[in-house]
Amino acid sequence: MKALRLRLLLPLAVFVALVALLWAGLSRDPREVPSPLIGKAAPAFTLALLHADGKTFDSSEMKGRVWLLNVWASWCVACRIEHPLLMELSRANVVPVIGLNYKDKRAEGIAWLAEHGDPYQISVVDADGRVGIDWGVYGVPETFVVDKAGVIRFKQIGPVTREALERTILPLVRELEKA
Amino acid sequence: MRRLATTLGRAMLVVMMAAHVVAPAHADPALDARLKLLEEELRCLVCQNQSLADSNAPLAEDLRREVRELAAAGKSDDEIKQFLVARYGDFVLYRPPVKSTTWLLWFGPLVLLGTGIVVWWQIARRRPRRDAPDGPNADAGANAAADADGGLARARALLDSPPDSSDPRGA
Numbered sequence: 001m002k003a004l005r006l007r008l009l010l011p012l013a014v015f016v017a018l019v020a021l022l023w024a025g026l027s028r029d030p031r032e033v034p035s036p037l038i039g040k041a042a043p044a045f046t047l048a049l050l051h052a053d054g055k056t057f058d059s060s061e062m063k064g065r066v067w068l069l070n071v072w073a074s075w076c077v078a079c080r081i082e083h084p085l086l087m088e089l090s091r092a093n094v095v096p097v098i099g100l101n102y103k104d105k106r107a108e109g110i111a112w113l114a115e116h117g118d119p120y121q122i123s124v125v126d127a128d129g130r131v132g133i134d135w136g137v138y139g140v141p142e143t144f145v146v147d148k149a150g151v152i153r154f155k156q157i158g159p160v161t162r163e164a165l166e167r168t169i170l171p172l173v174r175e176l177e178k179a
Numbered sequence: 180m181r182r183l184a185t186t187l188g189r190a191m192l193v194v195m196m197a198a199h200v201v202a203p204a205h206a207d208p209a210l211d212a213r214l215k216l217l218e219e220e221l222r223c224l225v226c227q228n229q230s231l232a233d234s235n236a237p238l239a240e241d242l243r244r245e246v247r248e249l250a251a252a253g254k255s256d257d258e259i260k261q262f263l264v265a266r267y268g269d270f271v272l273y274r275p276p277v278k279s280t281t282w283l284l285w286f287g288p289l290v291l292l293g294t295g296i297v298v299w300w301q302i303a304r305r306r307p308r309r310d311a312p313d314g315p316n317a318d319a320g321a322n323a324a325a326d327a328d329g330g331l332a333r334a335r336a337l338l339d340s341p342p343d344s345s346d347p348r349g350a
Binding site: 030031033034035128129 | 224225227237238241242245264265266267268269270
């Protein structure tokens, strides 16, 4: 009798387990696609500077330093959300931030920085988005943490939040600085 | 009449110009067909339920351009897929590869189906056969045997009894 009761409960147990599995799956954000580039060498690029058309910047110049690559554009609304945090970060002078001006018009990018402030050590122009594709960019803004050896260690998809900055990005930067 | 002809002529010119803009820069129907098939297997990362072929997102356009250029450079479909997987992960593939992290995805439904068949078979085997020799009441007898608590028999008795005045349907 008792064994039979337990067996009758089995479908319920299976159902509860399935609900738990689906619940866990649904509570994850499908927009956040884990990047296969984490732990791999950051794709190299040589691009024109936003503020000086004739000059170029090569990503190898950052070798030996911990740095952030922030993908932004003047047409990107969510970039305005994270912008004050980037400005704070730049004033604190903790880590150099390179801006990748993604699929933007040069004049509009320059005007946007003039209006909102320029948190970037330099910004480079990725007009046709090819460097963005190499870095697996699919939603602006995105922010990458690159270590001294030029390996991507972290990727923030969407605007940098204070929580992400203080709990993840800055501790990681400090740890990588020590290495 | 002459004005009509001019208007028609102008309209045709506009249509022809529009057609010219829409047409791809090259004319290789075989490559187009191949790319169309390939792009239908690739997911657009911006609008995730659309393929690269269907999506009008700017990133999808860029990725189609990239795919087209790689194909024009003589890369195989697999090499093109590898190019995208290296940047965006397996997520770009609508047909995920079989590997340890996707075993549950690929074989889970088969395991569930197999378990279902085994359970069904065991229940069916234990149940008394319906063509037992005790005639038209065999069904009721079988149900009563399967019904440990007698609840089902009571439910049947309730269903078989004529509706009384307290039945809301009768009101």
